[in-house]
Amino acid sequence: MSVKRPLAQPMAQAIFAPMSEQPPSKGSDPAPESPPENPTHFGYREVEAAEKGSLVRGVFESVAGKYDLMNDLMSGGIHRLWKGAMIDLLGPKPGTTLLDVAGGTGDIALRALDRMATAQDDGENGAGQVIVCDLTADMLQVGRDRAIDRGYLKGLGWVCGDAQRLPLSARAVDAYTIAFGLRNVTDIDLALREAQRVLRPGGRFVCLEFSHVVLPVLKELYDLYSFQALPALGAAVTGDRAAYQYLVESIRRFPPQEELAAKLKATGFAGVRVKNLTGGIAALHSGWRV
Ligand SMILES: C[S@@+](CC[C@H](N)C(=O)[O-])C[C@H]1O[C@@H](n2cnc3c(N)ncnc32)[C@H](O)[C@@H]1O
Numbered sequence: 001m002s003v004k005r006p007l008a009q010p011m012a013q014a015i016f017a018p019m020s021e022q023p024p025s026k027g028s029d030p031a032p033e034s035p036p037e038n039p040t041h042f043g044y045r046e047v048e049a050a051e052k053g054s055l056v057r058g059v060f061e062s063v064a065g066k067y068d069l070m071n072d073l074m075s076g077g078i079h080r081l082w083k084g085a086m087i088d089l090l091g092p093k094p095g096t097t098l099l100d101v102a103g104g105t106g107d108i109a110l111r112a113l114d115r116m117a118t119a120q121d122d123g124e125n126g127a128g129q130v131i132v133c134d135l136t137a138d139m140l141q142v143g144r145d146r147a148i149d150r151g152y153l154k155g156l157g158w159v160c161g162d163a164q165r166l167p168l169s170a171r172a173v174d175a176y177t178i179a180f181g182l183r184n185v186t187d188i189d190l191a192l193r194e195a196q197r198v199l200r201p202g203g204r205f206v207c208l209e210f211s212h213v214v215l216p217v218l219k220e221l222y223d224l225y226s227f228q229a230l231p232a233l234g235a236a237v238t239g240d241r242a243a244y245q246y247l248v249e250s251i252r253r254f255p256p257q258e259e260l261a262a263k264l265k266a267t268g269f270a271g272v273r274v275k276n277l278t279g280g281i282a283a284l285h286s287g288w289r290v
Contacts, residue, residue, distance in 0.1 A: 040186055059242075063243050090206050102135070103133060107179070134181075168198045177208075178206075196268055202290075
């Protein structure tokens with residue numbers, strides 16, 4: 001049985017900066033009646049930029065309990081291979097302090113801890129530190145319960161926060177990861193600048209995100225699957241069709257590979273690389289903080 005526990009853990013407190021502003025609370029934003037003054041997209045909808053965080057959090061609050069199951073069902077387990085590829089690229093060494101932003105239920109965090117433990121002689125967990133930061137407390141709660149159930153007792157911290165104003169001091173971490181999270185962020189450039197701020201010089205940035213299919217035949221099949229099957233599957237499993245319609249639409253609105261790489265370079269990351277996964281359905285973007 002899962003028990004509600006406080007999310008912040010002492011391990012991570014030393015590197016947290018005081019939060020001047022908490023993420024906006026659910027339902028605090030006014031519903032726009034006229035065209036948004038400062039528009040952004042939420043899937044294919046135009047919404048007020050200040051409202052998007054609450055809408056995104058609403059999506060993940062709704063699906064948190066079924067999130068991991070849905071990932072396996074939607075991707076036929078392929079998301080596991082993509083996440084494995086992300087950890088291979090990152091190659092976290094024992095002693096690394098990793099910040100996993102939009103870390104949700106902790107998939108990347110647990111994989112990174114496993115890799116650090118394997119690289120350490122005794123294979124014990126606790127070989128490094130991972131802080132999972134996410135906007136949605138319900139996702140973190142599922143992750144924290146899962147980690148405890150699986151025996152991850154050391155080296156993990158969970159914190160509720162926004163990628164656009166991370167509750168960490170400058171130069172606090174050796175590595176920054178964000179998997180399937182950047183697409184949901186209102187201001188991607190701001191989130192990239194925050195990544196740059198919290199990374200120490202020489203630190204690594206790796207983003208795993210849905211991207212744009214580069215094989216024409218695959219694109220047709222993928223579009224058919226995305227728009228026809230996915231929302232129906234989401235509705236059947238979670239009861240929330242709109243959440244999975246948002247998923248499909250948000251993927252189409254996300255910048256293509258070259259555009260995101262250009263944003264990384266413009267932020268100041270060096271050695272920016274892009275690696276397509278499964279014909280560009282997903283892609284890894286990486287760079288170094290100089
Ligand atoms: C698709 S899930 C990815 C979870 C996990 N990284 C994974 O790969 O399984 C996206 C996560 O991004 C979080 N998120 C969305 N916007 C965010 C923001 N501005 N800052 C931090 N987390 C955010 C959501 O709460 C959600 O948990």
